[in-house]
Amino acid sequence: MTGFDDIILGGGASGLSLAYHLTRAGLSKRRILIVERAPKAGNERTWCFWENGDGPFEAAVHSRWQHLWMHGPDSSQKLDIAPYTYKMIRSGDFYALVDDWLERCPNVTRLYGNFERLEELPQGVRVWVDGQVLEGKWVYNSLYKPQMAQGGSSHLLQHFRGWVVETEQDHFDPHSATFMDFRTEQKGETRFVYVLPLSKRRALVEFTLFSSHLLEDLEYDAGLQDYLTRVLGIESYRVLEIEQGVIPMTDAEFPLHPSPHVLNIGTAGGCAKPSTGYTFRRIQRQAQQITSQILKTGDPIYLPSSFDHYRWMDSVMLRVLATGRQGGAEFFSTLFQRNPPLRVLEFLNEESTPAQDLALMLSVNIPLFVATGLEVTSSSLQHTLKHSLKRSLARG
Ligand SMILES: Cc1cc2nc3c(=O)[nH]c(=O)nc-3n(C[C@H](O)[C@H](O)[C@H](O)COP(=O)(O)OP(=O)(O)OC[C@H]3O[C@@H](n4cnc5c(N)ncnc54)[C@H](O)[C@@H]3O)c2cc1C
Numbered sequence: 001m002t003g004f005d006d007i008i009l010g011g012g013a014s015g016l017s018l019a020y021h022l023t024r025a026g027l028s029k030r031r032i033l034i035v036e037r038a039p040k041a042g043n044e045r046t047w048c049f050w051e052n053g054d055g056p057f058e059a060a061v062h063s064r065w066q067h068l069w070m071h072g073p074d075s076s077q078k079l080d081i082a083p084y085t086y087k088m089i090r091s092g093d094f095y096a097l098v099d100d101w102l103e104r105c106p107n108v109t110r111l112y113g114n115f116e117r118l119e120e121l122p123q124g125v126r127v128w129v130d131g132q133v134l135e136g137k138w139v140y141n142s143l144y145k146p147q148m149a150q151g152g153s154s155h156l157l158q159h160f161r162g163w164v165v166e167t168e169q170d171h172f173d174p175h176s177a178t179f180m181d182f183r184t185e186q187k188g189e190t191r192f193v194y195v196l197p198l199s200k201r202r203a204l205v206e207f208t209l210f211s212s213h214l215l216e217d218l219e220y221d222a223g224l225q226d227y228l229t230r231v232l233g234i235e236s237y238r239v240l241e242i243e244q245g246v247i248p249m250t251d252a253e254f255p256l257h258p259s260p261h262v263l264n265i266g267t268a269g270g271c272a273k274p275s276t277g278y279t280f281r282r283i284q285r286q287a288q289q290i291t292s293q294i295l296k297t298g299d300p301i302y303l304p305s306s307f308d309h310y311r312w313m314d315s316v317m318l319r320v321l322a323t324g325r326q327g328g329a330e331f332f333s334t335l336f337q338r339n340p341p342l343r344v345l346e347f348l349n350e351e352s353t354p355a356q357d358l359a360l361m362l363s364v365n366i367p368l369f370v371a372t373g374l375e376v377t378s379s380s381l382q383h384t385l386k387h388s389l390k391r392s393l394a395r396g
Contacts, residue, residue, distance in 0.1 A: 003135035004033045006300075007127055009115050010142035011036030013047065013091075014266025014283045016098040018140055020056065021287040023105045025295060032108045033136065035115050035129050043092035046162075046204060046243060047280040048196065050084040050345055056284060060093040063198055067176040068341070071183055072333025078176065079341035086177055088196055088204075089280075115143065118262070125261045138300055140290070141258075142266040146248065151386070152379025153252035154315065154322040155212070158277035161220035162206030164198070164241040171234050172197035182329035183231050184223060190321055190328025193227045202240075210249060210277075210321055210328055220244075247277040251315040251376075256304065263290070263300060275317040276348060309357070310350045315376045316369060325368055338363035 006022065008015045011034045019034055055061075065086045068079045102108045113130035124137045147155075178195035185191065190210035197203040207223040209215070228234045247267070254270030257263055265271070271282040293302040320326050335344055339360055346352040347360050361369070 003031075003124070004109075005030040005137050006032045006140065007125065007134065007136035007138070008032065008034045008140045008142070008265075009127070010266070011040070011110070012142060012266065013094070013280060014142045014269070014271065014287065015140070016095065016102075017056075017283050018265060018287040018290060019102060019108060020098050021284075021291045022294070023102065023108060024056070025291045027291070027294060028105070028107050030107060030294075032105075033111060033134065034102075034108065035111050035113065035127070037114055038112055040091070040095045043090045043241070044243075045091045045245060046196070047089045047091065047094070048086065049278060049281045050081065050086045050349065051281065052083045052085075055087070057089060057094055057097060060089050060097040061087045062090045062093060063088045063174075063196065065175065065177040065196075068179040069176055069181070069195075070179050070333065070336045071181040072337070073182050073186075073329050075333060075337060077336055079179070079336065081341050081345060084342070084345055086179070120259050120261060123261075137261065139262045140265045140300075141262055142264075142268050144248075144266070144268040147250055147252045147254065150252045150383065152376075152383050153250060154274075154319045155252065156210045156249040156318065156322050157212065157214065158208065158210050158247040158249050159214050160206050160208040160243075160245060161217065161224065162204050162243045163224055163239045164202065164204050164243075165228065165234075165237040166240055167201045167234055167237045170200040171232065172200055172203045174199055180332055181227070181231065182333060184227055186327055186329055188324060188327075191223070192328065192332075193223070193231075195232075204241075204243070206243070212322075214246065217244075247272050247279065249274050249277055249318060251311070251318055257301060265290075273348075274311075274314040275321070278348070281349065312373075312376065312380075313357075315380070316373045319372050319376055320368065323372075325372065326365060331364075334365075335360070335363065 008019055015034055019032055022032060066082060068081055068086055070077045070079055111129060116128040118139060119126045124135055125139045127134045127139060174197045177197060180192045180194060182192045184193055192208055194206050195203050205224060207220050228237060251274045255264060256269055265286060266283055267279060269286060271286055272279040273282060289302050290300045294300050321328055343356050343360055347357060
């Protein structure tokens with residue numbers, strides 16, 4: 001087939017990360033095409049995550065913190081997270097770093113236009129972009145369409161609005177960020193604020209909810225105003241930037257490999273962690289996994305392990321939150337009160353040992369989590385049985 005080896009649909013976090021990992025790994029003979037609607041301008045989002053040591057995009061990290069505050073409804077803890085560092089990357093810096101690198105890769109082509117559709121061919125894929133027809137051996141699709149509800153799965157939305165504020169007096173400690181602050185009315189949902197101080201007088205303050213419905217902009221603004229004045233005691237500030245977004249939180253299955261030559265990546269490929277919404281590091285892991293698979297076998301199809309205990313635990317935590325059996329305020333603050341911070345962060349980053357996971361499981365509301373765990377297991381067994389039955393019937 002003529003054309004490209006790899007067509008990446010979407011030049012956002014996952015599309016650009018994949019192109020970056022492939023080209024950095026020395027795969028300079030592969031002809032790579034990245035399709036994106038339009039060149040990125042400015043800073044559209046902020047990515048936070050924690051890691052130990054330097055990551056692939058270290059040069060784009062805008063701020064770093066070694067200490068995090070966790071405020072429950074009536075308790076506060078300052079967490080020393082060493083050897084982790086909590087990092088913040090502004091998307092504008094990430095795009096600039098990756099663009100600069102890809103410009104130096106003659107095997108990478110950028111195409112700006114609207115992806116319309118694709119068609120599987122015997123040995124690849126045909127793709128339509130603004131009426132132009134392109135062909136490739138593999139397509140990596142990062143264009144996310146909200147998942148259909150699947151029997152037994154849980155769904156929440158993580159939605160948020162944040163302000164970069166500037167104050168006249170010193171109000172922030174640039175050495176400590178606020179991971180979660182639940183000193184805000186919960187209204188039967190999970191509502192918290194996080195604060196990322198950029199200097200003594202400047203911070204990104206983000207009002208975040210896990211719930212099934214979005215709010216009106218004015219309601220997010222009211223939450224931010226209330227937090228700044230009532231909790232932080234800041235009367236006078238200027239809003240310099242606004243950031244807003246929604247991340248799906250679901251344990252519904254994402255089709256990783258929807259047709260023979262197509263792989264879904266990023267949010268579309270199930271990278272948003274169901275129980276927390278953290279996605280950026282999972283995107284990097286997926287890009288590394290695809291890259292090493294290509295290096296090993298020449299093709300990108302990788303099989304995730306059939307039973308992933310983190311996936312099961314995510315389902316249990318998500319179901320506890322989505323059913324309102326325990327609110328996020330109580331769940332997350334208890335988790336941090338009863339465990340060393342590293343144990344929780346390693347678990348949430350999926351870098352923990354079985355012994356740490358067991359200790360963590362013993363620290364939660366055991367009857368509630370055992371009952372919910374049984375429910376999740378029974379729903380997923382029913383789902384698997386239904387699918388096997390359908391497949392057998394289809395085969396006749
Ligand atoms: C405001 C915001 C803040 C976030 N903060 C964090 C965080 O702190 N930590 C974290 O871990 N995760 C965070 N996330 C979640 C996640 O990391 C991001 O959503 C991330 O950008 C997902 O990467 P992606 O490649 O899947 O999607 P995107 O980055 O959205 O990329 C998809 C790309 O496809 C393009 N596209 C869509 N349709 C078409 C089309 N028809 N034709 C051509 N191109 C098209 C879009 O323009 C976009 O560039 C955040 C999400 C948002 C929205």
